[in-house]
Amino acid sequence: MNWKVSRCGLMLGIGALVFLLWAGGFAVYLLSVSQSIPSSTHSKIFDVRHSSPQVVVVFVGGQHRIAEGIDLFQRLQEAANSADGAEPADGMLYISGVDDHIAVAFVEMMLSSLPKRTRTCCIVVDDISTTTRENAIQTAAWLDSLSTQPSHVILVSSPFHLPRARMLLRHYDGDDRVITLWPAVYPRRRGVGAQWLLYLQEYHKLMLQWLVLRVS
Numbered sequence: 001m002n003w004k005v006s007r008c009g010l011m012l013g014i015g016a017l018v019f020l021l022w023a024g025g026f027a028v029y030l031l032s033v034s035q036s037i038p039s040s041t042h043s044k045i046f047d048v049r050h051s052s053p054q055v056v057v058v059f060v061g062g063q064h065r066i067a068e069g070i071d072l073f074q075r076l077q078e079a080a081n082s083a084d085g086a087e088p089a090d091g092m093l094y095i096s097g098v099d100d101h102i103a104v105a106f107v108e109m110m111l112s113s114l115p116k117r118t119r120t121c122c123i124v125v126d127d128i129s130t131t132t133r134e135n136a137i138q139t140a141a142w143l144d145s146l147s148t149q150p151s152h153v154i155l156v157s158s159p160f161h162l163p164r165a166r167m168l169l170r171h172y173d174g175d176d177r178v179i180t181l182w183p184a185v186y187p188r189r190r191g192v193g194a195q196w197l198l199y200l201q202e203y204h205k206l207m208l209q210w211l212v213l214r215v216s
Contacts, residue, residue, distance in 0.1 A: 055150040056069055056091070058093070154179075
């Protein structure tokens, strides 16, 4: 009888420990999501002239991410062109994960307002990637192929998705570049319950991907 009680207590203790670790990780994830919201520090990227190209990377998962990435790229180009001093290096925009005809048409429509030279020299669309992991692999390969290596990358995605996107990009690209998170915030269409469910789903994806990377 005592053995059964001890075993039950051990299982409860292990269960409580697992829950505390899970809850602590979820709290860290939520903190990471909240820290990705633009603050006054984000405006500094528009105030500094860069000798290396300003690179905006968009991990596609919705049209709002594409629109936000293109808008940010345009603002960076305008800031660079209006600044005093030496001619800045051309900025670059990499849109990863445009894998269906609707998304392709939307990207083409959004880019049509940009000068032809900019569309030709400075924008690359990845139509191969279908997962966040593939986004990161293709982006890392593209960054490595650039003749002028950027020291700084601005990563655009949804707030809940950015922690996993950054983790994977950091894993496949290395630690040499600074990654600034830029959330594509869109009008809330979900109720509170659905929003929390989305956070829970993404947190579990993040933890699973973290385990896969550690094992591999």
